[in-house]
Amino acid sequence: MTRFADDSCMDSMEDLTALLRSRHPLLAVETDEESRFVRLLGRVADDLNLPVWIWSATSGLSKQGLASQYGTQDPTIALDFTTALVGPGVFIFADLYPFLDNPTVVRALKEATTNAKPGQTYIVTGPDFSIPDELREQARQWRLKPPSDAEIADLVDATLRNFVRRGLIVDLVPMDRSRMVSALRGLSLSEAERLLQKTLLDESTIDTTDIPKLRMAKAALLANDGILELVEQKVGTLDQVGGLQGLKRWLSLRERAVAQGLAEQLGLGTPRGILMTGIPGCGKSFVAKTLATTWGRPLVLLDPSRLYSKYIGETETRLTTALASIETMSPVVLWIDEIEKGFASSGEGDGGVSRRILGTFLRWMQDHEADVFIVATANDVTSLPPEFLRRGRFDEIFFVDLPELSARRAILELHMTRRNLDTAEFDIDMLAEATTGFSGAEIESSIVGALYRSLDDETTVTVDHILDEVSATVPLSQSRPEDIARLRAWAQNRAVPAAGTPKAAV
Incomplete structure (x- = not known):
């Protein structure tokens, strides 16, 4: 099985330094930022006094900064050339993965890495690929992390200077620039640059009002897989929600605590989310929409029913990919409407798929560190698995009753x-x-x-x-009174009244 380097303990340059010093003969680097990877690797190789060679199918093999070796566009010839070199070096084979379907290329790469001399490392790069079984023994797989805040800050500063040269007015204080960096976090540098250009270039003045626009643009860029949907926020703020005073106070308090830095000072962490259940038509979805507007965050809808695929393993992959995209969008409000429809199944009739995606989602809820506030709504909370309702999954469970x-x-x-x-x-x-009695x-x-x-x-x-x-x-209170009574009975000792105080039946 391919071994993965730990992505959380070191930044990219420290990772690369450790990997090159550990003398792994073959590194499989997953990245769609080839130029950024080559630049980072070049800095690491300079520190280690290692020459860098780069191969591509169009240019062939060349020592960095020098002309290509004649005839080395063929990867097998390029690999043969490297095996003749006696000194240390790093050999980057950019986008070699399409050639790994060729057994001759695989064999040549295996022989080169097996017989690599001290200080020699072969690196295969690409956006997403699998290592052939024949190479798994030698391979160490590693993903290039997204750009650091410092890298994004350099890009933001350079872009803003360019805007000033074009005659635009930049009215931002240092804190605004930090928020702009946060809004772009998780994107590649090229994506961040395109987003800055596309979102801000038409503005005559760039100020703090443009930061939410960047967040929305990033969310729109990432929510393009059909599973996530960026919801346009054409509604008002939480102040325009009728009733639900207890829920609104709860949300307002947490917003103030985070904005004023009190949550961090007191070790409270960032709010993680709420589950709203109750009678249909009483404002649960409206709260999700107005909350995102009030907090100045994108609102992204996750429809669990879109996760399912007839192909083995693809459902779980879709969920993992969607959750990674959501983290990249942070800070964001994640809205899961009628969550019971996506996670209520026991999984007995689908080969355990529902149970597995439930487990994956619950682990993510518990472990993720991104600033993602979940707003889950359920009309029939009794159909949710007990694991969902365990204390700690959500910061609070609110019951939304008929309005007083x-x-x-x-x-x-x-x-x-x-x-x-x-x-x-x-x-x-x-x-x-x-x-x-009306909703x-x-x-x-x-x-x-x-x-x-x-x-x-x-x-x-x-x-x-x-x-x-x-x-x-x-109204529903007359056509389905038994259903309303059942929901109220469930919520009696399990949920906090969103209205703020327990209320008598209407």
């Missing part, structure tokens, strides 16, 4: 204002009483229906139009 009287007033005013209705012309208190979605539907009634009457909308629509609506 004050919340219904706020919801009525919100949806009227959205539709350019003057709330002063309506008896909001009477309408709030009339919609007892937020049902209240909105009543207002929309009333507007259509007024169009049919060719008049402006009135309280009577809304009351007629309310009377014609059978």
Whole structure:
């Protein structure tokens, strides 16, 4: 089995130094930043006094900075050339992986690495490839880490200087530049440079308002696999959520603690996420959308049902890739809507796939260090595996019930204002009483229906139009009271009321 170097304990140059000194004859380097890797390796090789040779299928083999050796575009000829060299050296074979389907090339590489002289190391680079079984004994596989903050900071400074030379105004303090570096973290240098150019070049002034744009652009770049979806945030802030005062206070407190540095000072760490369950149509999805806007983060939707594939192992690979992309997007709000639909299966009928992806996801929730705040919503939390609900998976579990009287007033005013209705012309208190037992979605539907009634009457909308629509609506509290009672019973001792205080049944 191919051995992987530890990606977490050392930075890239320290890793490379250790690997070259350990005299592994063959390194398989996974990277799509070839030029950056060659540059880093060159610095390490200089420190170790090792010459560097580079091969490509177009140019052949050459000592770094010198002309290519004639006829060495053929990898077997290039490998033969290296075996004749007696001194130490590093031989980079860039993008050799397509040739590893050729048994002659594999054999030539095996003989070269097996017979490598002291101080000689062969390196094969590529974005993603598998080492042939014949080479696994000699190979050490290693991934180039994303650029460090220092590398990104150098790129940001160079790009901003270039913008100033073009006549743009840069109005950023050092803290803003640090936030810009954070917004680009996880991208390759070429990706970060393209993102800076694309996002900021059309601006006349570059200031702190451009940082959320960079985060959104990065999320859009990474959420392109059909599993993750960048959600456009065309809604307001948490202040516009009707009711749910307890949940909003909880979120606001954690935002302040992180922004003021208190969470770090007190060793609290960054908030990791919440699970919202409760009655459908009561604002769980709206909270996810407005939270991302309030915190100035991208909102990325993970649909677990899109993970599944008919091919063995591909479902797990899709999840691992998606989670890696999510970490790269950080800071980000990860929204998993109706989480029970993706993770409720026991896995008995799918060869254990559901159970395995559940385990992978739970481990990631527990272990990841990226600034990812999870907002999971569930209409039927009773179908979730017990592992999901264990204390520590989420920072808190909230139960979203039908809105109380004050919340219904706020919801009525919100949806009227959205539709350019003057709330002063309506008896909001009477309408709030009339919609007892209604969910937020049902209240909105009543207002929309009333507007259509007024169009049919060719008049402006009135309280009577809304009351007629309310009377014609059978809310969920009447059509499925047993389901609501079951959810409330479950939440009694398992969840915190999102409204802020325990409430009587409506």
